[in-house]
Amino acid sequence: MHISEGVLSGPVLLAGAALAAAGTGVGLKKLAPDQIARTAMLAGAFFVASLVHVPLGPTSVHLLLNGLVGLLLGWPAFPAILVGLILQAVFFQFGGLTALGVNTLIMALPAVIGYGLFSRFLKGPRAGALAAAFGCGFLAVLLGGVVAGLALTFSGEHFLNVALALILAHLPVMILEGGMTALCVGFLRRVQPGLLPGRPSVEVR
Amino acid sequence: MLPEPAVAAGKATRGWIDPRVRLAAALVYSGATAVWQKPESIAAALGFALGLAVFFRLAPGPVLRRLFAVNGLLALLWLILPFSLPGETLLQLGPLAASREGLLLALRITLKSNALLLALLALVAPLPFPSAGHALHRLGVPGKFVQLLLLTWRYLALLEQEFGRLRRAAALRGFRPRTDLHTYRTFAWLLGMLLVRAVDRAERVRRAMLCRGFQGVFFSLQEFRLNGRSLGFAAAVAAAVAACAVLEFGG
Structure with a gap:
């Protein structure tokens, strides 16, 4: 889910760039030099995974995975997602330079919010952890849709319908993302709990 | 892919144009055109x-x-x-x-x-991606960010191969994507495995960086020369943007 170039108005692009820059600044501050390699590698892994088409009924969709990015990275999700979008713009010319800020905000702000709300449950009891992961994946797409909708509506009121349609059309994707995030967190709890944030309340290993 | x-x-x-000038020109031109x-x-x-x-x-x-x-x-x-x-x-x-x-x-x-x-x-x-990264650094982008960008770029092809290998292994075992829980669980586990391997590799990369004396500072060895022709190109872009601004706001 991202907004193409040429659609948004100047002030919206500027505000998006400023907010994305602020978020990236915080993310970089919280990123210990020791963690740069890990963050880069995870950013690359998410980039690769998001290229895959996952079947959904008669069509197929790309995964966004921003909820999971948030859960694993926290605030550094901002620079990691910005890096992913820059690579996407240079390799595939998706999104483009001017919409970079807004598109970073669309994906990274929900990721960080999801991290703040849900990350503390991931090492708790299994059912709670999976529910939290589902909630994070679901909410990340929903909030992304809301940010995208706001950006469109502030650019022109006639985009309000487009924005609402955009959010509604993403409902199946929200459920899919929630489910994928929950399944993946369930996998990581069993295979590599050290990857998940927080201190374990029960030793899962 | x-x-x-x-x-x-x-x-x-046109390799004689300083990459910094190219990036700055792209930013100025795109920012103006969007308005x-x-x-x-x-x-x-x-x-x-x-x-x-x-x-x-x-x-x-x-x-x-x-x-x-x-x-x-x-x-x-x-x-x-x-x-x-x-x-x-x-x-x-x-x-x-x-x-x-x-x-x-x-x-x-x-x-x-x-x-x-x-x-x-x-x-x-x-x-070339590396010189674009170094040029960004010289233009004032924080070193940490450039490092993140270049390392991600460096390992992207490798991670893609890794993921391809996992997917081929799944396909050999008869996995065919459909709309069902089995498919989603398989994809989620493939993704999880990719993340696990990525973090393992990141740890090795981190140690290799430490062995080479990494202390958290990003050094850029590439030299850029702001030659006359680069300045000429920059002036041409600035003139074009200014001409568009005249069309937009004048008359």
């Missing part, structure tokens, strides 16, 4: 972007393919906007009325998108 940027848009030509509202100024900006594409001798084939893909999406806007925006009716199709305002908006967005895409393909895409 991942095209090399240089392949995507032809070889990096233009009048069709005249946007059209002028598109004309300049076409000039850039010719100047940098972009291969027409790949460029046309990119433009085609983007304009396919824009065609949707031409179908929606004229009929959803109120205004002076230009064309009546049964109960649907195409408005002049809607058509103008669709035209504006289309011209803008093409101009921005062409400029990106001409100025940024052909740059």
Whole structure:
């Protein structure tokens, strides 16, 4: 889910760039030099995974995975997602330079919010952890849709319908993302709990 | 699956232009073009972007393919906007009325998108990725961020191979993607495995970096020379942007 170039108005692009820059600044501050390699590698892994088409009924969709990015990275999700979008713009010319800020905000702000709300449950009891992961994946797409909708509506009121349609059309994707995030967190709890944030309340290993 | 940027848009030509100038020109041009509202100024900006594409001798084939893909999406806007925006009716199709305002908006967005895409393909895409990163650093982007960008770029192809290997292994065991829980669980576990291996590798990379004396500072050894011809190019871009601004705000 991202907004193409040429659609948004100047002030919206500027505000998006400023907010994305602020978020990236915080993310970089919280990123210990020791963690740069890990963050880069995870950013690359998410980039690769998001290229895959996952079947959904008669069509197929790309995964966004921003909820999971948030859960694993926290605030550094901002620079990691910005890096992913820059690579996407240079390799595939998706999104483009001017919409970079807004598109970073669309994906990274929900990721960080999801991290703040849900990350503390991931090492708790299994059912709670999976529910939290589902909630994070679901909410990340929903909030992304809301940010995208706001950006469109502030650019022109006639985009309000487009924005609402955009959010509604993403409902199946929200459920899919929630489910994928929950399944993946369930996998990581069993295979590599050290990857998940927080201190374990029960030793899962 | 991942095209090399240089392949995507032809070889990096006009190597005598300082990469910093190319990046700064792309930022200034794109930022300005995104603001233009009048069709005249946007059209002028598109004309300049076409000039850039010719100047940098972009291969027409790949460029046309990119433009085609983007304009396919824009065609949707031409179908929606004229009929959803109120205004002076230009064309009546049964109960649907195409408005002049809607058509103008669709035209504006289309011209803008093409101009921005062409400029990106001409100025940024052909740059070798590492020197683009170092140029960003010299332009004031924090070293930590550039390091993140370059390391991600460095390991992208490798992670893609890794993921391909996992997917082929699954396919050999008879995995066929469908719309069911089994498919989603398999994809989620493949992704989880990719993340586990990525973090394992990151730990090895971290240790290798420490062995080479990494202390958290990003050093850029590449030298950039702001030669006269680069300055000339920068002046040409600035003049073009200024000309568009005159079309936009003057008269």
